Amino acid sequence: MNCEHAGAQVRHLFRELCDEAGAECRESFGQILRRSDDIGAHGHPLRDHLRPVRLTRTCLALRTNGAPSNKIARAQIHRMLSRSIVSLVATAWLVDERLPVGAADDAIRLCDPELATGMPTAGLRTVDRGTVEEFGTMIGAIARRLECVGDRRATVAPTIQASNIAIGMLSPWFGLRRHGAAPERVADGMKRFLEIAAPDFVSAIDWPTAGPDGTADIVAERAPARPVRATCCLKYACASKRFCGTCPLRRIDAAGSAT
Numbered sequence: 704m705n706c707e708h709a710g711a712q713v714r715h716l717f718r719e720l721c722d723e724a725g726a727e728c729r730e731s732f733g734q735i736l737r738r739s740d741d742i743g744a745h746g747h748p749l750r751d752h753l754r755p756v757r758l759t760r761t762c763l764a765l766r767t768n769g770a771p772s773n774k775i776a777r778a779q780i781h782r783m784l785s786r787s788i789v790s791l792v793a794t795a796w797l798v799d800e801r802l803p804v805g806a807a808d809d810a811i812r813l814c815d816p817e818l819a820t821g822m823p824t825a826g827l828r829t830v831d832r833g834t835v836e837e838f839g840t841m842i843g844a845i846a847r848r849l850e851c852v853g854d855r856r857a858t859v860a861p862t863i864q865a866s867n868i869a870i871g872m873l874s875p876w877f878g879l880r881r882h883g884a885a886p887e888r889v890a891d892g893m894k895r896f897l898e899i900a901a902p903d904f905v906s907a908i909d910w911p912t913a914g915p916d917g918t919a920d921i922v923a924e925r926a927p928a929r930p931v932r933a934t935c936c937l938k939y940a941c942a943s944k945r946f947c948g949t950c951p952l953r954r955i956d957a958a959g960s961a962t
Contacts, residue, residue: 709899710835716892717797717875720884728882732798732875739791742826746812752784752823753808753851762857769942773857778937781852781859782867787813787825788845789871792838795827797875797896802833802841807848839900842868862934865907870949872901873908873930877948893930909933909951 721728751757762776770776788811795801803810805828812826833841846868853859876893880886890910897905908930931951939946946952 706836706899707834709895710838713835713892713896713899714797714800716888716895717879720879720888720892721798724879724882724884728879728884731878731882732794735791735794736798738824739795739826742814742824743812743828743830744826746814746826748809749788749811749813749848750808752813753848755854758852758854765941771940774853774859775937775940777853777857778859778863779941781849781864782936782938783822784849784852785845785864785867785871786874787823787871788849789842789868790874791825791827792841792845793872794875794878795830796833796838800832801827801830802837803827804829804831807841807845811845835900839902842872842901843903860934862907863936865904866932866934867936869897869901869904869907870930870932872897872904890930907933911951 721732752761758777758780761780762770762773765776765779766773770779788807792803792811795803810828812828813823814826846864849868850859850864873893873896876889876896879889879892894910897908909932910930929949931949932947933951935950935952936947939950939952
């Protein structure tokens, strides 16, 4: 199948699911894109967050807030940046077929100058229509740019980086689920989106039909396989001790809740 035709089919599926989920779902994505326009005009360039001095300061702040090592602190910086940036780029393309114009360093803006205070909100400075191939190229460029979050003494494993990027790409689809879109069709869209737009990141996501401990996952018995990271992002090791929603280490108790 032609790549552009396949990309158009995925966008059509996303928009169809969004329409079926209702006005509140459509408005939620509209708010994301309006906020992106505002932050794109007034936010801080991505390059400011990636300067070595800024990354070191943020790492130290995360250590103070409970990260047990520099390596885990750096992994959390990468997770937060990936989630904010890649999620927005994926949303803009799926909803409006828009992509940031130019190098990521300047085209991507962030509203929070200090990552240690929580998840930053991203914006796009200038956008234009883009093909699915151009979308994949932009995701690859962002992934390469964020490699500098790790340093030689506190590296972020490539598998963690890949899972962060992949989950960021799937974030808009999770939004559809939160608004009641059909789970089977959302899962199908997620898989097709990764395969078509960013095949290099397909292996960063697993689709288990059984619990991580080998027992039957009762969630999987009543719903399609849920996407989980192939590699844990290490959030659970920080002060909050919380698993993220796509953690491969989660266990499902008898009531179906994460433990």
